[in-house]
Amino acid sequence: MDEIDVFVSLLDDIDADNILRFLKQNMKTGSLDFKKARIRILLRSGGKQRINPMFNVARIYKTDLLSNLNEKEFTWFIASDNIMGDAQKFANFILYYPKKLRDLMPSIEDNINKNISWNTFEFPFETEEELKNYEQKIPIFPPALKVKKFLIQRLINQAFKDGKIEDIPYDLVEKIKEYSLLDMYRESCKKEYPLFVLEYAYISTHESIPKDLEAQLEIDIISRLMDIYPMDNLIKQETEDDKDKEIEMLKERIKSLDSKAKQVDNKYKSDIKALKQQLNNKDKKHKVEVEKLSSKIMQFSKECDDISNRSKEYSDRLEKMEMYLSEVFQEEAEITPLFAFILNDELFNTAHITKYIFKEILLLPVSNWKSQVNGIKKIYIQREGISSKKIESVKSYCKEHLIPDCIVSIQDEKVLIELIAIIKYRIGDVKYGLYN
Numbered sequence: 001m002d003e004i005d006v007f008v009s010l011l012d013d014i015d016a017d018n019i020l021r022f023l024k025q026n027m028k029t030g031s032l033d034f035k036k037a038r039i040r041i042l043l044r045s046g047g048k049q050r051i052n053p054m055f056n057v058a059r060i061y062k063t064d065l066l067s068n069l070n071e072k073e074f075t076w077f078i079a080s081d082n083i084m085g086d087a088q089k090f091a092n093f094i095l096y097y098p099k100k101l102r103d104l105m106p107s108i109e110d111n112i113n114k115n116i117s118w119n120t121f122e123f124p125f126e127t128e129e130e131l132k133n134y135e136q137k138i139p140i141f142p143p144a145l146k147v148k149k150f151l152i153q154r155l156i157n158q159a160f161k162d163g164k165i166e167d168i169p170y171d172l173v174e175k176i177k178e179y180s181l182l183d184m185y186r187e188s189c190k191k192e193y194p195l196f197v198l199e200y201a202y203i204s205t206h207e208s209i210p211k212d213l214e215a216q217l218e219i220d221i222i223s224r225l226m227d228i229y230p231m232d233n234l235i236k237q238e239t240e241d242d243k244d245k246e247i248e249m250l251k252e253r254i255k256s257l258d259s260k261a262k263q264v265d266n267k268y269k270s271d272i273k274a275l276k277q278q279l280n281n282k283d284k285k286h287k288v289e290v291e292k293l294s295s296k297i298m299q300f301s302k303e304c305d306d307i308s309n310r311s312k313e314y315s316d317r318l319e320k321m322e323m324y325l326s327e328v329f330q331e332e333a334e335i336t337p338l339f340a341f342i343l344n345d346e347l348f349n350t351a352h353i354t355k356y357i358f359k360e361i362l363l364l365p366v367s368n369w370k371s372q373v374n375g376i377k378k379i380y381i382q383r384e385g386i387s388s389k390k391i392e393s394v395k396s397y398c399k400e401h402l403i404p405d406c407i408v409s410i411q412d413e414k415v416l417i418e419l420i421a422i423i424k425y426r427i428g429d430v431k432y433g434l435y436n
Helices: 003-009 013-022 032-045 053-059 071-079 086-096 098-113 128-137 149-161 170-177 181-188 195-205 211-228 240-281 287-328 345-350 352-357 388-400 413-425
Strands: 340-343 362-365 379-382 405-408
Touching (some): 003 032, 013 032, 013 053, 071 128, 128 211, 149 195, 149 211, 170 195, 211 413, 240 287, 345 413, 379 388, 388 405
Parallel strands (some): 340 362, 379 405
16 A cells, blocks of 8 residues: 555545546546546556646645644644544645655554554654644634633533543542643543543643643533533523622622722821821931832832722723623624535534534525525535535525635534634635635
């Protein structure tokens, strides 16, 4: 088995059709196995391409976002779960690190023979610094994407309670408190607990995690829970009573702080007046003593300012909380969607998390979409579970109404959430070769 055999084995029907068109082969019918056999022959013989047809075909999948990764980082990205398809991963391996790919071919062939994922590689990083550098280069989930803490806690706790996952023993949690990020990943290699459970323990016991890394770990935890746990009954809004209690608590703290501030302010005013009187009575010869007294005055004034600032901070927090409640518990206003996704009926009916997090994105079932896309500026079409005829119908409509469209690969809701996050916060173009 060589690179061509592995690459062809990773193709799906749309991949095969696009590659055959690229190689100038007019094949509109035939099974996927037949198309793969034809592509394999063309890549070995050259077809109508004069120079290295395998390299030329790989170039249509080239992803510029991977160009800044070194060999270790690139290999771990290929081995990781993300929205990039297997064929696109392998093609980029050919383009960026062909020598490393040749070295890994025996391992890849062994993985395929064992019926496990072809890209199952060893964890490459040896230091925490290497791992952090990698995380900074691959910001799949931008810091601006905020994940509600209560959602993660409820999902994890419900999963523990129902026995979906095994709770971590207390002694291991105590160890994780002292773990570095690298230690946590090494612990996951023991396969005793799922990685996302260790990630949850890590962010729960560490306070100084960089915000972008914390957001990425939170999304990873929710994504993994979605793979193993039904989501229908887990998402619940915080109640208005909960918010009222928090507001009352803040009001009491502000009231107490204001009272303390007045007491301290009166005391300091009296002290400052006395100090100023002493300064006026001091002889000029006692310059050192005068400077000390002036320093105390400045210190007292600063402490008064600090207390006033803290009182203002709590007042601002209360105002923001009340504004938040007025928005959360009022009737939802009409939202103009940023763009639309046309999904197969099965994914549309089960995409509860996506509809909850991204209310500004219009999700439509392929069975009923045309009447709902007026005013939409761009449409993304899921390729899985939708027939070529229906896809062509959507593209024809978009062409007729001058709406940009894009066919994307969405295997499940986890990938849908990741794709919307990338598109919405514009961290870079997600390239799918000829599918754009």
